[in-house]
Amino acid sequence: MTKSTTSAWREARRQSARESIVDAAWDLAREEGLLMWSLRDLATRAGITTPTVYAYFDSKHAIYDAMFGQAATDFAEYMARPYDVEGSREQLFVYVRRFFDFCTSDVERYQLLFQRTIPGFTPTPEAYAPSVRALRTLGQVLAENGISEEGHLDLATALIGGLVSQQISNDPGGVRWMRLVDEAMEMYLAHCQTSEAGHSPTSRSGRTTGARG
Amino acid sequence: MTKSTTSAWREARRQSARESIVDAAWDLAREEGLLMWSLRDLATRAGITTPTVYAYFDSKHAIYDAMFGQAATDFAEYMARPYDVEGSREQLFVYVRRFFDFCTSDVERYQLLFQRTIPGFTPTPEAYAPSVRALRTLGQVLAENGISEEGHLDLATALIGGLVSQQISNDPGGVRWMRLVDEAMEMYLAHCQTSEAGHSPTSRSGRTTGARG
DNA sequence: GTCTATAGCTGGATAGAC
DNA sequence: GTCTATCCAGCTATAGAC
Numbered sequence: 005m006t007k008s009t010t011s012a013w014r015e016a017r018r019q020s021a022r023e024s025i026v027d028a029a030w031d032l033a034r035e036e037g038l039l040m041w042s043l044r045d046l047a048t049r050a051g052i053t054t055p056t057v058y059a060y061f062d063s064k065h066a067i068y069d070a071m072f073g074q075a076a077t078d079f080a081e082y083m084a085r086p087y088d089v090e091g092s093r094e095q096l097f098v099y100v101r102r103f104f105d106f107c108t109s110d111v112e113r114y115q116l117l118f119q120r121t122i123p124g125f126t127p128t129p130e131a132y133a134p135s136v137r138a139l140r141t142l143g144q145v146l147a148e149n150g151i152s153e154e155g156h157l158d159l160a161t162a163l164i165g166g167l168v169s170q171q172i173s174n175d176p177g178g179v180r181w182m183r184l185v186d187e188a189m190e191m192y193l194a195h196c197q198t199s200e201a202g203h204s205p206t207s208r209s210g211r212t213t214g215a216r217g
Numbered sequence: 218m219t220k221s222t223t224s225a226w227r228e229a230r231r232q233s234a235r236e237s238i239v240d241a242a243w244d245l246a247r248e249e250g251l252l253m254w255s256l257r258d259l260a261t262r263a264g265i266t267t268p269t270v271y272a273y274f275d276s277k278h279a280i281y282d283a284m285f286g287q288a289a290t291d292f293a294e295y296m297a298r299p300y301d302v303e304g305s306r307e308q309l310f311v312y313v314r315r316f317f318d319f320c321t322s323d324v325e326r327y328q329l330l331f332q333r334t335i336p337g338f339t340p341t342p343e344a345y346a347p348s349v350r351a352l353r354t355l356g357q358v359l360a361e362n363g364i365s366e367e368g369h370l371d372l373a374t375a376l377i378g379g380l381v382s383q384q385i386s387n388d389p390g391g392v393r394w395m396r397l398v399d400e401a402m403e404m405y406l407a408h409c410q411t412s413e414a415g416h417s418p419t420s421r422s423g424r425t426t427g428a429r430g
Numbered sequence: 431g432t433c434t435a436t437a438g439c440t441g442g443a444t445a446g447a448c
Numbered sequence: 449g450t451c452t453a454t455c456c457a458g459c460t461a462t463a464g465a466c
Contacts, residue, residue: 021449040336042441055444056450064442120386121334123253158383159397159404167378170371173333184372191372191408234431255459267463269432277460 022060025050026070033071033112038121065125068116073131075113080134082106083141092148097189099145100164104185107168114172118165149193156196163188235273238263239283246284246325251334266267277339281329286344288326292348295319296354305361310402317398320381327385331378362406369409376401414420 028050032041047054061067072157083102087095107114115121117135143157151157167188171181241263245254256277260267274280296315300308320327328334330348356370363368380401384394 026247032364037336043443044441052449053451054442055452058443059449123250153399155400158394159401162379162383162394162397162401164379165382166375166377169378169382170375181371184368184375187368188372188375191404194408195404256461265431266433267460268434271461272431291464 018060022070025052025057025060026067026074029067029072030112033116034110038112042140068122069124069128069131072116072127073134075117076127076131076135076138078113078131079106079117080138083138092145093193096145096149096193097186099142099190101185103142103164104168104171104182108171108182111176112174112217114168149197150200151193151196153196153200156200159196160192163192226266229308231273235283238265238270238273239280239287242284242326243287246329247323247352249329251325268419281335282341282344285329285340286347287347288330289340289344289346289351291326292319292330293351296351305358306406309358309362309406310399312355313402314398316355316377317381317384317395321384321395324385324389327381328371362410364406366409366413371411372409373405 025046029041029046032045032049035041036045043054043057046056046067050057057067061070081104083096083099087098087100089095089098089143107118142160146152146157146160151160164185167185171178238259238419242254242259245258245262248254249258256270259280260270262294263270274283274408296312296319298315302308302311320331333378355373359365359370361371364373377398380394384391388394
Protein backbone atom coordinates (compact mmCIF):
# COMPACT_ATOMS: atom_id res chain seq x y z
CA MET A 5 0.00 0.00 0.00
CA THR A 6 2.77 2.39 0.94
CA LYS A 7 4.48 1.10 -2.11
CA SER A 8 1.56 1.80 -4.42
CA THR A 9 0.98 5.32 -3.13
CA THR A 10 4.64 6.11 -3.56
CA SER A 11 4.51 4.81 -7.08
CA ALA A 12 1.37 6.82 -7.83
CA TRP A 13 3.04 9.87 -6.40
CA ARG A 14 6.04 9.40 -8.64
CA GLU A 15 3.80 8.91 -11.60
CA ALA A 16 2.01 12.15 -10.79
CA ARG A 17 5.34 13.97 -10.52
CA ARG A 18 6.35 12.54 -13.83
CA GLN A 19 3.11 13.65 -15.50
CA SER A 20 3.52 17.08 -14.04
CA ALA A 21 7.02 17.35 -15.46
CA ARG A 22 5.79 16.18 -18.84
CA GLU A 23 3.08 18.79 -18.83
CA SER A 24 5.44 21.61 -18.00
CA ILE A 25 7.60 20.58 -20.95
CA VAL A 26 4.57 20.52 -23.23
CA ASP A 27 3.53 23.94 -21.94
CA ALA A 28 6.96 25.31 -22.75
CA ALA A 29 6.69 23.77 -26.22
CA TRP A 30 3.40 25.58 -26.79
CA ASP A 31 4.91 28.86 -25.65
CA LEU A 32 7.72 28.48 -28.18
CA ALA A 33 5.39 27.31 -30.93
CA ARG A 34 3.21 30.39 -30.48
CA GLU A 35 6.21 32.69 -30.46
CA GLU A 36 8.20 31.24 -33.34
CA GLY A 37 5.86 28.94 -35.19
CA LEU A 38 5.06 25.26 -34.85
CA LEU A 39 8.15 24.15 -36.74
CA MET A 40 10.73 26.72 -35.78
CA TRP A 41 11.70 25.73 -32.28
CA SER A 42 14.44 23.31 -31.33
CA LEU A 43 14.86 20.92 -28.44
CA ARG A 44 17.59 23.20 -27.16
CA ASP A 45 15.21 26.16 -27.10
CA LEU A 46 12.61 23.99 -25.45
CA ALA A 47 14.96 22.74 -22.74
CA THR A 48 16.13 26.26 -21.96
CA ARG A 49 12.57 27.51 -21.79
CA ALA A 50 11.57 24.68 -19.49
CA GLY A 51 14.57 25.33 -17.25
CA ILE A 52 16.22 21.99 -17.93
CA THR A 53 18.73 20.56 -20.42
CA THR A 54 18.29 18.64 -23.63
CA PRO A 55 19.01 15.14 -22.28
CA THR A 56 16.44 15.68 -19.58
CA VAL A 57 13.82 16.22 -22.24
CA TYR A 58 14.65 12.73 -23.47
CA ALA A 59 13.96 11.36 -20.02
CA TYR A 60 10.31 12.27 -20.67
CA PHE A 61 9.90 12.02 -24.42
CA ASP A 62 11.48 9.65 -26.90
CA SER A 63 11.71 12.19 -29.70
CA LYS A 64 10.53 15.55 -30.93
CA HIS A 65 7.62 13.84 -32.64
CA ALA A 66 6.57 12.40 -29.28
CA ILE A 67 6.35 15.97 -28.01
CA TYR A 68 4.21 16.95 -30.97
CA ASP A 69 2.00 14.00 -30.20
CA ALA A 70 1.57 15.15 -26.61
CA MET A 71 0.79 18.67 -27.85
CA PHE A 72 -1.74 17.25 -30.27
CA GLY A 73 -3.37 15.16 -27.58
CA GLN A 74 -3.66 18.15 -25.27
CA ALA A 75 -5.12 20.29 -28.05
CA ALA A 76 -7.59 17.58 -29.01
CA THR A 77 -8.76 17.24 -25.44
CA ASP A 78 -9.16 21.00 -25.15
CA PHE A 79 -11.15 20.96 -28.35
CA ALA A 80 -13.45 18.19 -27.16
CA GLU A 81 -14.09 19.95 -23.87
CA TYR A 82 -14.64 23.31 -25.54
CA MET A 83 -17.20 21.91 -27.96
CA ALA A 84 -18.94 19.70 -25.40
CA ARG A 85 -19.83 22.52 -23.02
CA PRO A 86 -23.58 22.70 -22.43
CA TYR A 87 -25.62 24.42 -25.09
CA ASP A 88 -27.88 26.85 -23.30
CA VAL A 89 -30.12 27.43 -26.26
CA GLU A 90 -33.42 26.03 -27.41
CA GLY A 91 -34.02 24.48 -30.77
CA SER A 92 -31.78 22.52 -33.05
CA ARG A 93 -31.27 25.51 -35.32
CA GLU A 94 -29.86 27.72 -32.60
CA GLN A 95 -27.79 24.81 -31.38
CA LEU A 96 -26.17 24.52 -34.79
CA PHE A 97 -25.36 28.22 -34.80
CA VAL A 98 -23.78 28.03 -31.38
CA TYR A 99 -21.80 24.97 -32.43
CA VAL A 100 -20.38 26.69 -35.49
CA ARG A 101 -19.60 29.91 -33.64
CA ARG A 102 -17.80 27.91 -31.01
CA PHE A 103 -15.79 26.03 -33.58
CA PHE A 104 -14.85 29.26 -35.30
CA ASP A 105 -13.81 30.90 -32.05
CA PHE A 106 -11.80 27.90 -30.93
CA CYS A 107 -9.85 27.82 -34.19
CA THR A 108 -9.19 31.52 -34.57
CA SER A 109 -8.25 32.11 -30.95
CA ASP A 110 -5.08 30.03 -31.26
CA VAL A 111 -3.60 29.73 -34.71
CA GLU A 112 -0.81 27.30 -33.88
CA ARG A 113 -3.20 25.01 -32.06
CA TYR A 114 -5.47 25.13 -35.10
CA GLN A 115 -2.61 24.35 -37.44
CA LEU A 116 -1.45 21.37 -35.43
CA LEU A 117 -4.96 20.04 -34.97
CA PHE A 118 -6.53 20.59 -38.36
CA GLN A 119 -3.81 21.28 -40.88
CA ARG A 120 -1.11 18.77 -41.73
CA THR A 121 1.79 21.10 -41.31
CA ILE A 122 4.48 19.06 -39.56
CA PRO A 123 6.49 16.89 -41.98
CA GLY A 124 6.49 13.25 -41.06
CA PHE A 125 4.18 13.66 -38.10
CA THR A 126 0.92 11.77 -37.76
CA PRO A 127 -0.90 11.80 -34.45
CA THR A 128 -1.34 8.49 -32.71
CA PRO A 129 -4.92 7.16 -32.61
CA GLU A 130 -5.13 7.85 -28.88
CA ALA A 131 -4.25 11.50 -29.40
CA TYR A 132 -6.61 11.71 -32.35
CA ALA A 133 -9.65 10.14 -30.74
CA PRO A 134 -11.13 13.13 -28.86
CA SER A 135 -10.99 15.22 -31.99
CA VAL A 136 -12.89 12.62 -34.00
CA ARG A 137 -15.53 12.33 -31.32
CA ALA A 138 -16.07 16.07 -31.17
CA LEU A 139 -16.29 16.43 -34.94
CA ARG A 140 -18.92 13.70 -35.09
CA THR A 141 -21.15 16.02 -33.12
CA LEU A 142 -21.50 18.24 -36.16
CA GLY A 143 -23.17 15.42 -38.04
CA GLN A 144 -25.62 14.94 -35.18
CA VAL A 145 -26.48 18.62 -34.93
CA LEU A 146 -26.97 18.80 -38.67
CA ALA A 147 -29.17 15.69 -38.60
CA GLU A 148 -31.38 17.36 -36.04
CA ASN A 149 -31.80 20.15 -38.55
CA GLY A 150 -32.99 17.70 -41.17
CA ILE A 151 -29.66 17.52 -42.96
CA SER A 152 -28.26 14.06 -43.39
CA GLU A 153 -26.89 13.74 -46.91
CA GLU A 154 -23.19 13.04 -47.01
CA GLY A 155 -22.59 15.75 -49.57
CA HIS A 156 -24.26 18.32 -47.36
CA LEU A 157 -22.04 17.38 -44.46
CA ASP A 158 -19.03 17.85 -46.70
CA LEU A 159 -20.43 21.18 -47.81
CA ALA A 160 -20.69 22.27 -44.19
CA THR A 161 -17.10 21.37 -43.38
CA ALA A 162 -15.91 23.19 -46.48
CA LEU A 163 -17.91 26.31 -45.67
CA ILE A 164 -16.97 26.52 -42.00
CA GLY A 165 -13.37 25.56 -42.61
CA GLY A 166 -13.14 28.12 -45.37
CA LEU A 167 -14.36 30.90 -43.11
CA VAL A 168 -11.87 29.94 -40.42
CA SER A 169 -9.03 29.67 -42.88
CA GLN A 170 -9.69 33.04 -44.49
CA GLN A 171 -10.00 34.72 -41.12
CA ILE A 172 -6.68 33.33 -39.95
CA SER A 173 -4.78 33.92 -43.18
CA ASN A 174 -6.10 37.28 -44.29
CA ASP A 175 -7.31 39.08 -41.20
CA PRO A 176 -5.67 37.52 -38.14
CA GLY A 177 -7.17 38.83 -34.93
CA GLY A 178 -9.92 40.62 -36.84
CA VAL A 179 -13.59 39.95 -37.49
CA ARG A 180 -13.84 40.21 -41.26
CA TRP A 181 -14.95 36.61 -41.76
CA MET A 182 -16.21 36.03 -38.24
CA ARG A 183 -19.10 38.39 -38.83
CA LEU A 184 -20.10 36.30 -41.87
CA VAL A 185 -20.51 33.08 -39.92
CA ASP A 186 -24.20 33.46 -39.11
CA GLU A 187 -25.07 34.66 -42.59
CA ALA A 188 -23.16 31.75 -44.10
CA MET A 189 -25.03 29.25 -41.97
CA GLU A 190 -28.37 30.81 -42.88
CA MET A 191 -27.44 30.49 -46.53
CA TYR A 192 -26.39 26.90 -45.93
CA LEU A 193 -29.53 25.94 -44.03
CA ALA A 194 -31.84 27.55 -46.57
CA HIS A 195 -30.20 25.55 -49.30
CA CYS A 196 -29.90 22.17 -47.61
CA GLN A 197 -33.24 22.18 -45.83
CA THR A 198 -35.00 22.99 -49.09
CA SER A 199 -32.99 20.37 -50.90
CA GLU A 200 -33.62 17.66 -48.33
CA ALA A 201 -37.20 18.62 -47.49
CA GLY A 202 -39.33 15.50 -47.18
CA HIS A 203 -36.41 13.11 -46.96
CA SER A 204 -36.30 13.27 -43.21
CA PRO A 205 -38.83 15.03 -40.95
CA THR A 206 -36.76 16.75 -38.29
CA SER A 207 -34.77 14.69 -35.88
CA ARG A 208 -33.92 11.26 -34.65
CA SER A 209 -34.78 9.07 -37.64
CA GLY A 210 -32.57 10.62 -40.28
CA ARG A 211 -30.86 8.27 -42.64
CA THR A 212 -27.14 8.79 -42.63
CA THR A 213 -25.84 6.32 -45.15
CA GLY A 214 -26.02 5.61 -48.81
CA ALA A 215 -27.76 8.79 -49.88
CA ARG A 216 -25.79 9.68 -52.93
CA GLY A 217 -27.18 10.97 -56.18
CA MET B 218 25.25 45.15 -83.26
CA THR B 219 27.26 41.96 -82.96
CA LYS B 220 27.88 42.95 -79.41
CA SER B 221 24.22 43.45 -78.57
CA THR B 222 23.06 40.21 -80.15
CA THR B 223 25.76 38.31 -78.31
CA SER B 224 24.73 39.89 -75.05
CA ALA B 225 21.07 39.07 -75.68
CA TRP B 226 22.08 35.53 -76.49
CA ARG B 227 23.94 35.20 -73.26
CA GLU B 228 21.03 36.61 -71.38
CA ALA B 229 18.76 34.04 -72.99
CA ARG B 230 21.17 31.27 -72.03
CA ARG B 231 21.21 32.56 -68.51
CA GLN B 232 17.42 32.65 -68.33
CA SER B 233 17.26 29.15 -69.68
CA ALA B 234 19.66 27.93 -67.01
CA ARG B 235 17.62 29.67 -64.33
CA GLU B 236 14.47 28.01 -65.57
CA SER B 237 15.99 24.55 -65.56
CA ILE B 238 17.01 25.10 -61.95
CA VAL B 239 13.50 26.21 -61.05
CA ASP B 240 12.06 23.21 -62.85
CA ALA B 241 14.30 20.91 -60.85
CA ALA B 242 13.18 22.69 -57.70
CA TRP B 243 9.54 22.01 -58.59
CA ASP B 244 10.30 18.36 -59.22
CA LEU B 245 11.83 18.04 -55.78
CA ALA B 246 9.10 20.04 -54.11
CA ARG B 247 6.45 17.74 -55.57
CA GLU B 248 8.37 14.64 -54.54
CA GLU B 249 9.39 15.60 -51.02
CA GLY B 250 7.32 18.61 -50.11
CA LEU B 251 7.89 22.33 -50.49
CA LEU B 252 10.16 22.56 -47.47
CA MET B 253 11.98 19.27 -47.49
CA TRP B 254 14.49 19.70 -50.27
CA SER B 255 17.99 21.13 -49.91
CA LEU B 256 20.23 23.08 -52.23
CA ARG B 257 22.42 19.99 -52.48
CA ASP B 258 19.48 17.90 -53.68
CA LEU B 259 18.55 20.64 -56.08
CA ALA B 260 22.02 20.95 -57.54
CA THR B 261 22.29 17.20 -58.01
CA ARG B 262 18.89 17.06 -59.66
CA ALA B 263 19.80 19.90 -61.98
CA GLY B 264 23.11 18.23 -62.86
CA ILE B 265 25.28 20.96 -61.35
CA THR B 266 26.87 21.72 -57.97
CA THR B 267 25.81 23.89 -55.10
CA PRO B 268 28.01 26.90 -55.82
CA THR B 269 26.71 26.98 -59.38
CA VAL B 270 23.22 27.45 -58.02
CA TYR B 271 24.52 30.59 -56.35
CA ALA B 272 25.69 31.84 -59.73
CA TYR B 273 22.00 32.14 -60.62
CA PHE B 274 20.24 32.77 -57.34
CA ASP B 275 21.33 34.72 -54.28
CA SER B 276 19.65 32.45 -51.78
CA LYS B 277 17.14 29.70 -51.32
CA HIS B 278 14.47 32.33 -50.82
CA ALA B 279 15.32 33.76 -54.22
CA ILE B 280 14.53 30.34 -55.69
CA TYR B 281 11.22 30.25 -53.86
CA ASP B 282 10.52 33.67 -55.28
CA ALA B 283 11.20 32.46 -58.81
CA MET B 284 8.99 29.45 -58.20
CA PHE B 285 6.27 31.72 -56.89
CA GLY B 286 6.55 34.02 -59.88
CA GLN B 287 6.31 31.11 -62.29
CA ALA B 288 3.29 29.70 -60.47
CA ALA B 289 1.60 33.08 -60.39
CA THR B 290 2.11 33.53 -64.11
CA ASP B 291 0.74 30.05 -64.78
CA PHE B 292 -2.24 30.91 -62.62
CA ALA B 293 -2.93 34.16 -64.46
CA GLU B 294 -2.71 32.46 -67.83
CA TYR B 295 -4.85 29.55 -66.72
CA MET B 296 -7.61 31.80 -65.46
CA ALA B 297 -7.45 34.26 -68.36
CA ARG B 298 -8.11 31.69 -71.06
CA PRO B 299 -11.20 32.60 -73.10
CA TYR B 300 -14.53 31.78 -71.56
CA ASP B 301 -16.51 30.02 -74.25
CA VAL B 302 -19.81 30.39 -72.47
CA GLU B 303 -22.65 32.86 -72.62
CA GLY B 304 -24.01 34.68 -69.66
CA SER B 305 -22.37 36.02 -66.57
CA ARG B 306 -23.79 33.21 -64.50
CA GLU B 307 -22.18 30.48 -66.57
CA GLN B 308 -19.02 32.52 -66.68
CA LEU B 309 -18.86 32.52 -62.90
CA PHE B 310 -19.31 28.77 -62.80
CA VAL B 311 -16.52 28.25 -65.30
CA TYR B 312 -14.29 30.61 -63.36
CA VAL B 313 -14.81 28.75 -60.11
CA ARG B 314 -14.39 25.33 -61.70
CA ARG B 315 -11.16 26.50 -63.25
CA PHE B 316 -9.88 27.85 -60.00
CA PHE B 317 -10.74 24.60 -58.25
CA ASP B 318 -9.03 22.51 -60.92
CA PHE B 319 -5.94 24.68 -60.95
CA CYS B 320 -5.52 24.40 -57.18
CA THR B 321 -6.23 20.69 -56.81
CA SER B 322 -4.16 19.60 -59.79
CA ASP B 323 -0.89 20.65 -58.13
CA VAL B 324 -0.90 20.71 -54.36
CA GLU B 325 2.59 22.11 -53.85
CA ARG B 326 1.95 24.92 -56.31
CA TYR B 327 -1.27 25.67 -54.45
CA GLN B 328 0.53 25.70 -51.10
CA LEU B 329 3.23 28.04 -52.30
CA LEU B 330 0.77 30.34 -54.03
CA PHE B 331 -2.11 30.53 -51.57
CA GLN B 332 -0.95 29.20 -48.24
CA ARG B 333 1.80 30.83 -46.21
CA THR B 334 3.76 27.72 -45.57
CA ILE B 335 7.42 28.73 -45.99
CA PRO B 336 8.86 30.31 -42.86
CA GLY B 337 10.31 33.72 -43.48
CA PHE B 338 9.36 33.84 -47.12
CA THR B 339 7.26 36.61 -48.60
CA PRO B 340 6.98 36.92 -52.36
CA THR B 341 8.30 40.09 -53.92
CA PRO B 342 5.65 42.43 -55.35
CA GLU B 343 6.75 41.60 -58.91
CA ALA B 344 6.18 37.90 -58.33
CA TYR B 345 2.92 38.59 -56.57
CA ALA B 346 1.41 40.91 -59.18
CA PRO B 347 -0.02 38.38 -61.69
CA SER B 348 -1.78 36.56 -58.90
CA VAL B 349 -3.43 39.73 -57.63
CA ARG B 350 -4.57 40.64 -61.11
CA ALA B 351 -6.12 37.24 -61.69
CA LEU B 352 -7.88 37.22 -58.36
CA ARG B 353 -9.41 40.63 -59.07
CA THR B 354 -11.27 38.98 -61.91
CA LEU B 355 -13.44 37.15 -59.39
CA GLY B 356 -14.75 40.47 -58.14
CA GLN B 357 -15.61 41.50 -61.68
CA VAL B 358 -17.38 38.25 -62.50
CA LEU B 359 -19.33 38.49 -59.28
CA ALA B 360 -20.24 42.12 -60.01
CA GLU B 361 -21.66 41.05 -63.35
CA ASN B 362 -23.85 38.67 -61.40
CA GLY B 363 -25.17 41.52 -59.31
CA ILE B 364 -22.96 40.80 -56.33
CA SER B 365 -20.87 43.70 -55.15
CA GLU B 366 -21.00 43.80 -51.37
CA GLU B 367 -17.62 43.32 -49.77
CA GLY B 368 -18.94 40.73 -47.37
CA HIS B 369 -20.30 38.68 -50.21
CA LEU B 370 -16.95 38.70 -51.93
CA ASP B 371 -15.38 37.47 -48.72
CA LEU B 372 -18.05 34.82 -48.47
CA ALA B 373 -17.18 33.62 -51.97
CA THR B 374 -13.47 33.33 -51.23
CA ALA B 375 -14.24 31.43 -48.03
CA LEU B 376 -16.59 29.04 -49.76
CA ILE B 377 -14.40 28.31 -52.76
CA GLY B 378 -11.22 28.16 -50.73
CA GLY B 379 -12.91 25.84 -48.27
CA LEU B 380 -13.92 23.43 -51.00
CA VAL B 381 -10.41 23.40 -52.42
CA SER B 382 -8.83 22.95 -49.03
CA GLN B 383 -11.08 20.06 -48.02
CA GLN B 384 -10.52 18.32 -51.34
CA ILE B 385 -6.76 18.56 -51.01
CA SER B 386 -6.59 17.64 -47.33
CA ASN B 387 -9.19 14.92 -47.06
CA ASP B 388 -9.57 13.38 -50.50
CA PRO B 389 -6.46 14.16 -52.55
CA GLY B 390 -6.88 13.17 -56.15
CA GLY B 391 -10.57 12.42 -55.64
CA VAL B 392 -13.79 14.21 -56.44
CA ARG B 393 -15.57 14.28 -53.10
CA TRP B 394 -15.64 18.08 -52.85
CA MET B 395 -15.16 18.78 -56.53
CA ARG B 396 -18.61 17.47 -57.29
CA LEU B 397 -20.04 19.95 -54.76
CA VAL B 398 -18.64 23.01 -56.50
CA ASP B 399 -21.63 23.72 -58.74
CA GLU B 400 -24.13 23.08 -55.98
CA ALA B 401 -22.18 25.35 -53.67
CA MET B 402 -22.20 28.16 -56.18
CA GLU B 403 -25.91 27.77 -56.76
CA MET B 404 -26.46 28.04 -53.04
CA TYR B 405 -24.21 31.08 -52.94
CA LEU B 406 -25.89 32.84 -55.86
CA ALA B 407 -29.38 32.16 -54.56
CA HIS B 408 -28.43 33.75 -51.27
CA CYS B 409 -26.45 36.76 -52.48
CA GLN B 410 -28.64 37.66 -55.41
CA THR B 411 -31.71 37.64 -53.19
CA SER B 412 -29.89 39.60 -50.55
CA GLU B 413 -28.56 42.24 -52.94
CA ALA B 414 -31.62 42.44 -55.20
CA GLY B 415 -32.43 46.10 -55.78
CA HIS B 416 -29.26 47.38 -54.11
CA SER B 417 -27.10 46.81 -57.11
CA PRO B 418 -27.23 49.00 -60.22
CA THR B 419 -25.76 46.39 -62.54
CA SER B 420 -28.27 43.63 -62.20
CA ARG B 421 -31.62 43.10 -60.52
CA SER B 422 -32.78 39.82 -61.95
CA GLY B 423 -31.93 36.59 -60.21
CA ARG B 424 -30.86 34.79 -63.34
CA THR B 425 -28.93 36.98 -65.70
CA THR B 426 -28.13 36.05 -69.24
CA GLY B 427 -25.76 37.98 -71.39
CA ALA B 428 -25.32 40.84 -68.97
CA ARG B 429 -21.69 41.05 -70.04
CA GLY B 430 -22.67 42.56 -73.37
C1' DG C 431 30.64 29.93 -64.71
C1' DT C 432 31.91 25.81 -62.89
C1' DC C 433 34.25 23.15 -60.03
C1' DT C 434 36.61 21.17 -55.20
C1' DA C 435 36.75 21.94 -50.67
C1' DT C 436 35.12 23.67 -46.61
C1' DA C 437 33.54 27.11 -43.37
C1' DG C 438 30.16 27.95 -39.88
C1' DC C 439 26.26 26.75 -37.83
C1' DT C 440 22.24 24.21 -36.02
C1' DG C 441 19.68 20.31 -35.59
C1' DG C 442 18.26 15.77 -33.05
C1' DA C 443 19.96 12.47 -30.25
C1' DT C 444 23.55 9.87 -26.88
C1' DA C 445 27.37 8.48 -23.45
C1' DG C 446 28.49 8.37 -19.13
C1' DA C 447 29.53 10.66 -14.59
C1' DC C 448 26.99 11.77 -10.53
C1' DG D 449 16.80 12.03 -13.43
C1' DT D 450 19.87 15.45 -14.25
C1' DC D 451 23.84 17.10 -15.70
C1' DT D 452 28.47 18.07 -18.96
C1' DA D 453 30.27 17.02 -23.02
C1' DT D 454 29.91 15.46 -27.49
C1' DC D 455 28.67 12.96 -31.71
C1' DC D 456 27.17 13.08 -36.25
C1' DA D 457 24.38 14.51 -39.83
C1' DG D 458 22.35 18.02 -42.20
C1' DC D 459 21.94 22.70 -43.82
C1' DT D 460 23.07 27.39 -46.40
C1' DA D 461 26.58 29.76 -48.08
C1' DT D 462 31.48 31.07 -49.44
C1' DA D 463 36.63 30.91 -50.85
C1' DG D 464 39.48 30.24 -54.34
C1' DA D 465 41.52 27.44 -58.25
C1' DC D 466 40.67 26.87 -63.14
